[in-house]
Amino acid sequence: MPSLKEQIDNDLKQAMRNKEAETLSVLRMLLSAVKDREISLRSGEDVSLSDEQVLEVLSSEAKKRKDSISAYERGGRADLAEKEKNEIKILEKYLPEQMSDEELKNIVKEVVETHSGASLRDFGKIMGAVMPRVKGKADGNKVGEAVKKALS
Numbered sequence: 001m002p003s004l005k006e007q008i009d010n011d012l013k014q015a016m017r018n019k020e021a022e023t024l025s026v027l028r029m030l031l032s033a034v035k036d037r038e039i040s041l042r043s044g045e046d047v048s049l050s051d052e053q054v055l056e057v058l059s060s061e062a063k064k065r066k067d068s069i070s071a072y073e074r075g076g077r078a079d080l081a082e083k084e085k086n087e088i089k090i091l092e093k094y095l096p097e098q099m100s101d102e103e104l105k106n107i108v109k110e111v112v113e114t115h116s117g118a119s120l121r122d123f124g125k126i127m128g129a130v131m132p133r134v135k136g137k138a139d140g141n142k143v144g145e146a147v148k149k150a151l152s
Contacts, residue, residue: 003051003054004051004054004055004058004094005031005034005048005049005051005054007094008027008030008031008034008054008094009031011023011027011093012024012027012028012031015027022086022087022090023090026087026090026091027090029061030057030058030061030091030094033057033060033061034049034054034057037049037053037056037057055094055095055096055135055136056136058091058094058095058136059095059136061091062088062091062092062095063139063140065084065085065087065088065091066084066088066139068080068081068084069081069084069085069088072084095136096136096137097137098137098138098139099134099137099138101142101146104134104138104142104143104146105146105150107130107133107134108126108130108143108146108147108150109150111126111129111130111133112126112147112150112151114129115129118151119151120148120151120152122151123147123148123151126147126150126151127143127144127147130143130147131143
């Protein structure tokens, strides 16, 4: 099975063959972001990112798009918001399936229980314990809301 980066590269080539301009644009941007991360991690010799590191780049790019959507909607630019939504759909093909609210709630509850007497002041500690367990499977904002709800 090809690595995630190879899969994206293969899909880029397929998008070129099929003349899918939007998919082509998004995948080029994604591979560029992956290459930038590789360059930033390089110290002398070439570095190739693991699938997990490529997933981090993917998540980051998807988050940028989500932030842009809310900014465009506040600014009354529905056309640009729609473009960003379409780009997220393309990126989501490579992201792991998102965790359900119930699964997230159970993980947060489990972590809160291990920190006896946890209060809102322990928000950072709880987030620090939850995030590695849900990495790539849940949005950070969603996790933050679930932790606040569990601590209050």
